[in-house]
Amino acid sequence: MVAPDAVSEEDIDKLIIPDNLPDEPTFKTYIEAKVYDKEGHIIDYRKQPMKSLTQYFLALMSIPLIGTFQGSSNYNATDILTNTLGLPSQVSVYSYTPNISWEWSIQVGSGTQTFSPTLNSLAAPIPNGTAVGDLLYGSIGVAYTATTIYIVESVSNNTGNTINVTEIGLQCTIYLQYQNPSNSYAVNTYNFLLSYDTFSTAISIPAGGFATFQIVISFTG
Amino acid sequence: MMVGKDISDISVKVPEDAHDTGKYMPTFSAYLTAIVRDSQGRVVSVHRQRSHSPTANFMGLFLPLNWYGSSNNSFTLTNATGGTCTYQPSLGQFTYEITYPSVDGYPTYLVGIQVGSGQQSNAFNAYNLAAPIANGSGVGQLVYGSPSVSTNVSASGSSAYISIMQTFANQSGGTINVTELGIMVAVQLGEASLGYTTNCGNLLIWYDVLSSSISVPNGGSLTIAYTFTVNP
Numbered sequence: 393m394v395a396p397d398a399v400s401e402e403d404i405d406k407l408i409i410p411d412n413l414p415d416e417p418t419f420k421t422y423i424e425a426k427v428y429d430k431e432g433h434i435i436d437y438r439k440q441p442m443k444s445l446t447q448y449f450l451a452l453m454s455i456p457l458i459g460t461f462q463g464s465s466n467y468n469a470t471d472i473l474t475n476t477l478g479l480p481s482q483v484s485v486y487s488y489t490p491n492i493s494w495e496w497s498i499q500v501g502s503g504t505q506t507f508s509p510t511l512n513s514l515a516a517p518i519p520n521g522t523a524v525g526d527l528l529y530g531s532i533g534v535a536y537t538a539t540t541i542y543i544v545e546s547v548s549n550n551t552g553n554t555i556n557v558t559e560i561g562l563q564c565t566i567y568l569q570y571q572n573p574s575n576s577y578a579v580n581t582y583n584f585l586l587s588y589d590t591f592s593t594a595i596s597i598p599a600g601g602f603a604t605f606q607i608v609i610s611f612t613g
Numbered sequence: 614m615m616v617g618k619d620i621s622d623i624s625v626k627v628p629e630d631a632h633d634t635g636k637y638m639p640t641f642s643a644y645l646t647a648i649v650r651d652s653q654g655r656v657v658s659v660h661r662q663r664s665h666s667p668t669a670n671f672m673g674l675f676l677p678l679n680w681y682g683s684s685n686n687s688f689t690l691t692n693a694t695g696g697t698c699t700y701q702p703s704l705g706q707f708t709y710e711i712t713y714p715s716v717d718g719y720p721t722y723l724v725g726i727q728v729g730s731g732q733q734s735n736a737f738n739a740y741n742l743a744a745p746i747a748n749g750s751g752v753g754q755l756v757y758g759s760p761s762v763s764t765n766v767s768a769s770g771s772s773a774y775i776s777i778m779q780t781f782a783n784q785s786g787g788t789i790n791v792t793e794l795g796i797m798v799a800v801q802l803g804e805a806s807l808g809y810t811t812n813c814g815n816l817l818i819w820y821d822v823l824s825s826s827i828s829v830p831n832g833g834s835l836t837i838a839y840t841f842t843v844n845p
Contacts, residue, residue, distance in 0.1 A: 419640065419641035419642065419643070421640055421641070441640070442640055443640055443844070444640065444771070444844060445640050445641055445843035445844060446773075446843070447766040447768050447773040447843070449641075449843055450766050450773055450774070450775050450841060450842075450843055451766055451775075452675075453675065453841065454762075454775060455674070455675075455711065456670075456671050456674035456675050456798065456818055457671070457723075457777070457796060457798070457818055457819065457841070458722075458723040458762050458777060458796075458798065459711075459720070459721040459722040459723050459798050459799065459800070460711060460712065460713050460714060460720075460721045460722075461712075461714050461720035461721055461722040462714075462722065463720070463722050463723075464720055464722055464799065465720075466720075466722075467714045467715065467716060467717075467718050467720060468714055469713070469714045470762065471762070471763070471764035471765060472762070472763060472764070472765060472766060472775060475764060475765040475766075476765055476766045479713075481714065482714045482715050482716065483713055483714065483715045484715070485715045485716070485717065487717065487808060488717065488803070488804075488805060488806065488807065488808035489712050489713075489715065489717055489718075489719050489801075489803030489804070489805065489808060489810055490712070490713040490714070490715050490803070490805060491702075491709070491710035491711060491712055491713055491802070491803045491804070491805055492710060492711050492712075492713040493678050493702045493703075493704070493710040493711070494677050494678065495677050495678045495679050496677040496679055497679075507771055508768075508771070509766075509768045509771060509772065509773040509843065509844065510768060532679050533679075533683065534676070534677060534679040534680040534683060535680070536672070536676055536680055538672075538737060539667060539672060539737060541672075541675075541676065541680075543679075564677075567678075567704060568713055569704070569705075569706075569708075569710065569805040570713075570715070570805050571805055571806050571808075577706045577805060577806050579704065587640075611666075611667045611671075611672075
């Protein structure tokens with residue numbers, strides 16, 4: 393492709409977006425759900441592509457991609473971290489160096505909503521517990537092989553009634569750890585939704601049964 | 614703990630009516646755009662291709678605490694000179710994680726896009742380019758401009774993207790051929806309560822071999838843009 397005239401920065405922006413390259417997926421992700429009855433027999437199995445990553449996924453990716461500082465001598469957080477995630481430009485400290493880390497978890501819900509990349513919660517999250525409408529969430533499991541990450545969450549229905557799951561999200565909690573101006577250790581937390589998907593039909597978890605939900609994120613390389 | 618066996622142990626029979634769409638849809642895409650200008654500033658070529666390759670360093674830095682904490686895992690980060698750094702983040706006063714800005718510094722920051730004239734097949738294990746092109750105006754060199762990064766995640770409809778852009782000027786006196794490129798980040802790990810830090814050096818985070826060589830004419834320039842997008 394040859395263009396005869398000089399190109400402005402605005403023209404470059406137009407070249408960068410949209411993505412109209414031939415479809416060669418460089419990233420694969422899917423959701424898997426298995427439902428068991430109270431005897432441990434599998435009664436439902438779903439596997440579907442994850443369709444909807446949020447802007448917060450990109451913002452989290454930006455930490456390894458571009459770092460947290462604006463530059464080698466600019467001690468302010470990147471604009472993506474402050475503008476998209478709402479993190480502070482600097483952490484006020486007694487001394488020493490703040491740091492950043494994050495955890496992931498899977499949340500399921502009983503509602504549905506239209507996806508937007510700015511979505512930050514499920515429509516109707518199912519609480520953790522044993523009361524009516526609750527599910528008991530187990531500990532999250534994360535495994536990793538080369539460019540693929542597996543996130544698994546188990547939930548038990550100890551309520552006495554069937555619970556229907558219609559939506560699922562991958563959530564992230566970011567931790568900023570630092571020594572505050574009073575010279576005490578402190579941690580600030582920030583919560584984000586990294587993905588949001590709905591199931592084509594509700595997943596029913598019977599009373600006494602349980603389910604495992606797995607999200608697989610693969611950078612195919 | 615939940616009832617039942619590990620999810621990988623699924624020897625039970627899957628029902629006949631199990632739902633499995635089976636077709637993966639890309640919800641994330643990465644690609645790069647390279648724009649070559651001649652000495653008069655005219656665009657002489659535009660190259661676009663998929664970007665394929667996060668490195669092991671990227672994966673190690675992207676993994677959540679859950680993975681590190683579950684089995685006391687650690688990850689070995691390898692910098693551009695082959696030096697290594699053990700990464701084992703967790704919550705606590707005396708653990709080492711990626712530094713976050715304060716007046717004290719110790720920055721973790723984008724060094725920039727590195728371009729090169731070689732290639733290597735195993736991008737995942739790459740920690741430097743095969744043949745990095747040096748910054749300068751000598752023979753075989755390019756003058757590296759400063760990288761620029763999106764100031765926000767740009768969202769439109771269901772899609773959103775960020776981009777990283779950098780321009781390289783050819784003042785070498787001859788044509789320079791670029792065949793590979795990657796994103797380099799300087800990483801420091803800091804411990805919140807005692808102030809100890811570990812400088813891991815410059816880490817190759819993302820790496821691509823160009824599908825065809827790009828020739829930058831003498832006096833001309835090359836602008837590279839990496840774009841990362843969700844729900845394209």
